[in-house]
Amino acid sequence: MSISHIIVDSILLYFHKIGRTTHSTALLAIMKIALKIIIIFILLSCSKNNPTTSNVPISDIVIDFNLGIAFPPVADNNQRTFTEPLLDELNVKTIRIGEDWSFREPLEGQFNWTPLDERISWAENNGINLLLTIQSNGPDWACSSQQNDNSCVFNDNQKFKNYIEKLLQRYPNRIAKIQFGNEWQSDFWYIGNEQDFVNVNNIVYNAIQQFSPQTKFVLGGFTTISLRFLAGCNEVIDEFYDDEGILYDREFLDNNCNSPEIKSVINRIEYILQNALYDEVDIHLYDDAENWKIYFENFKTMVDKPIIITEFGGPNVNLEPISETYQSDRLEYYIRTIDSLQIEEAYFFKLVEGTNNPAHSESGLINNPELTKKLTYSTFKELNNN
Numbered sequence: 001m002s003i004s005h006i007i008v009d010s011i012l013l014y015f016h017k018i019g020r021t022t023h024s025t026a027l028l029a030i031m032k033i034a035l036k037i038i039i040i041f042i043l044l045s046c047s048k049n050n051p052t053t054s055n056v057p058i059s060d061i062v063i064d065f066n067l068g069i070a071f072p073p074v075a076d077n078n079q080r081t082f083t084e085p086l087l088d089e090l091n092v093k094t095i096r097i098g099e100d101w102s103f104r105e106p107l108e109g110q111f112n113w114t115p116l117d118e119r120i121s122w123a124e125n126n127g128i129n130l131l132l133t134i135q136s137n138g139p140d141w142a143c144s145s146q147q148n149d150n151s152c153v154f155n156d157n158q159k160f161k162n163y164i165e166k167l168l169q170r171y172p173n174r175i176a177k178i179q180f181g182n183e184w185q186s187d188f189w190y191i192g193n194e195q196d197f198v199n200v201n202n203i204v205y206n207a208i209q210q211f212s213p214q215t216k217f218v219l220g221g222f223t224t225i226s227l228r229f230l231a232g233c234n235e236v237i238d239e240f241y242d243d244e245g246i247l248y249d250r251e252f253l254d255n256n257c258n259s260p261e262i263k264s265v266i267n268r269i270e271y272i273l274q275n276a277l278y279d280e281v282d283i284h285l286y287d288d289a290e291n292w293k294i295y296f297e298n299f300k301t302m303v304d305k306p307i308i309i310t311e312f313g314g315p316n317v318n319l320e321p322i323s324e325t326y327q328s329d330r331l332e333y334y335i336r337t338i339d340s341l342q343i344e345e346a347y348f349f350k351l352v353e354g355t356n357n358p359a360h361s362e363s364g365l366i367n368n369p370e371l372t373k374k375l376t377y378s379t380f381k382e383l384n385n386n
Contacts, residue, residue: 058382063335066345067384068094068131070311073352075115080122086351086366087128090377091384094176095123096131096310096347101163102139108159113170120171129176131218131310131347134164134204136181136190136197146191151181153192154200161203168211179218179282179310180204184272185226185265194271205277219272220282221310226269227283227295233257233266236298237291243359245318273302284311286349286360287320289330289337296341309338309346313363322362324375331376335383348380 069092073079087095097119105111123130136151137143142159143152154160180201184190190197205217228240232253239249256262273281281303285292300307314330315322331348338346349355352371353364365377 058332058379060386061336061383062386063339063383065339065343066094067335067380068092068096068345068347069351070096070347070349071098072350074119074122077118080119082371083351084122084126087126090365090381093127094129094131094345094347096133098133098135099167100135100137101142101160102137104167105142105163106139108139108141111166116167117170120174124174131177131179132175133182133220133310134178134180136184136200148188148191150188151190151192153196157199157203160200161207164204164207165211168207168215172212173214175212175215177216177218177280178204178208179220182221183223183226183284185223185269194268194275198272198275201272201276201278216279217277218280218282218308218310219276219278219305222269222281222283222299224284224286224295226265227285227299228291229257229262230266230269230302231291231295231298233262234298237294240288240291241316241319243286243316243318243357245316270302278305280306280308282308282310284349285309285334285338286312286363287314287316289314289334292337293341306344308344311349312338312346313349313360315362316359317362318359327362328375328379331379332383335380 069087069090072083072087072095074083074095074097087093099116104113104116120130122128137147138152138154138160142154142156144155146153181190181197184197201219208215208217225242228237228242228248231237232240232248235253238253239247241247283296283299285295296307312334314320314334315327320326320330334348348365349360350364352366353362353368355361355363364374365380366373
């Protein structure tokens, strides 16, 4: 651990402990502002001699995994016209895109396949492999009262099965990989229980075996925070931060890993890993790349299938600088770190900035809304063309 990290950790730990004993909202606000200033000052100072990049010139780095992009703009012809030459220049031949049942069958029995037809034909014509993430929501008519903005439990799984089978029969063996749902560890992303999730997950898996056997099914995806807590509660890491910059130290983990809230999430994860059917499993890695290998190695003990990364990125704007130089250096370090994990593929999040998570609003290769190429674009391009 570098001196800068030790200093930052000490400051965060001190503020964290003060926060447990003070009732002054104003004092806490002042401390948070001061903390951000100190962290940015330290990290900017370190970026001049960035310890996260080795002495090997970027032009000499040869990565040994398939580097793709998660969720590039491909929704319509204008977006695809914008995106295709960029993917070609970046040497990207693998992308992750979303699929939504509510768009495909807005009224029961009335399907609209044209938008997906166009995306899949475009990908095939340009030699691009697709990982299709089928969202865990559905049309209003198919959702039970158990729903939120991101997901629902279906009224009748047979109707979901009908949609999945029609999709696979329409594009047999034309989609490289498919997954159902995203970041289901929290009910924010999947409101049903673990049994509900396994039931629909296995519908997709079994349909693939019947109608598109060359397609791999991916269990996805594990959030970075879930990987952090799994490692922390397994005592292979003593502290980490969340997206808001809150420190979880060994004292917190020792006192809370057996709490009902955390145990329920761990039980959910263990049940799904044991009962879901899948060919590969997907994890997401953001920000603290210095710890990614720890999270990865701990997670490997829980699964016996290949692991891929369908999202990685940063920086966390709540804790890190956002200068283009810093982002470029970190992207290089992310890619070097992933290469050391000896995985098959990883997808950077994302081509054009923009996310529902404000912490990663700067994660991208192209500025939004200016649509100008960032320094990270050149870094990605050079690393993926060696």
